[in-house]
Amino acid sequence: MKTITKEKIWLSSPHMGGGEQKYVQEAFDTNWVAPLGPNVDNFEKSIVEFLGGNTNVAALSSGTAAIHLALEILGVTSGDEVICQSFTFSASANPIMYLGATPIFVDSEKDTWNISPKLLIEAIEARIALGKKPKAIVAVHLYGMPYKADEITRISEKYGIPVVEDSAEALGSYYKDKKCGTLGAIGILSFNGNKIITTSGGGALVVKDEAIKKKAVFLATQARDDAPHYQHSSVGYNYRMSNILAGIGRGQMEVLQSRVDQRRFNYTFYKKHLAHLSEVEFLDEPSGYSSNRWLTCILTPSFEIREEIRLALLEENIESRPLWKPMHLQPVFIEYPNYSDGTSEDLFNRGLCLPSGSNLLESDLKRIVELILTKI
Secondary structure (H helix, E strand, O other): OOOOOOOOOOOOOOOOOHHHHHHHHHHOOOOOEEEEOOHHHHHHHHHHHHOOOOOOEEEEOOHHHHHHHHHHHOOOOOOEEEEEEOOOHHHHHHHHHHHOOOEEEOEOOOOOOOOOOOHHHHHHHHHHOOOOOOEEEEEEEEEHOOOHHHHHHHHHHHHHEEEEEEEOOOOOOOOEEEOOOOOOEEEEEEEEOOOOOOOOOOOOEEEEHHHHHHHHHHHHEEEEOOOOOEEEEEEOOEEEEEEEHHHHHHHHOHHHHHHHHHHHHHHHHHHHHHHOOOOOOOOOOOOOOOOOOOEEEEEEOHHHHHHHHHHHHHHHHHHHOEOOOHHOOOHHOOOOOEOOHHHHHHHHHHHHOOOOOOOOOOOHHHHHHHHHHHHH
16 A cells, blocks of 8 residues: 655645634633633624624534524424425535424525525425425525525515525625625524634524524523523523633634635635636636635536546545535435436536635645646
């Protein structure tokens, strides 16, 4: 077996900004080690300040937890149906199952790779015809590219089905001057280790109504009633973010814009050096869109060429990854209804995520590009 000696280039690794340790140390110095505390409050405030508008934010243990709470707040229960974008990570769909509901998967359109408005209407009308009007729509800003928010919102309002805006990959992205995370009935964010900023593990719920935030926080802290003893009238969850992790988040928020700028630079670099190749396609921003370019992705002519590039990068200790395998093709979800035209399956077969971390050096980018050029 060949021994790998070249330095590893990760797909998207955590990138600390320098201020994180100050806030974490404050938590230790003041003994705010237990969950909640000043870091949580201030982290939430910094997200609200960034998102702007009439927003309220609850910091949680993960983006998955945020989706779970969003669906519960919207009244999703056992036996309900929830429409979910198929081309996404499984965390967009798993919380539907937690609640005993049925996921209904909808394929993507080619302009943004996100949920297709045409197929969404088809799915809604088909489910209504069966007497099963969906309770919610989970729409995702994939790889930081905003979905067609105006069209999806119109559909949501026409049929009276609220949108859970999965902005796990899109903090720092814009849709027509509106920040992603603020476009749906409820927005969710993720601060997992590979995201645009990280709290090691964590997420957030974004809502317009403060009363809904309070309900989310209530459910996320084991649904403890207001009593001198531990009393519970509802089932709750242990979903709140810790004060220590929120300290990391406060430091990360201070460098968020620079992280977005660097990832957009990565995309520009790749496109400058590879777009002349007929074998490589990039996902451009439609007019009025601004993606944080969380991951830069390319399309190749075939599965075989994609795999040739991926394996060549792997051989040189460079991490890359195929695009998400659609949920309607996943073994765990294969039995559930889907409304597909083959778009996401084609993207999965031909697409590759390139290293996109904000801590990449230009020498790293050159190394990646030069290797790809030798394989095409």
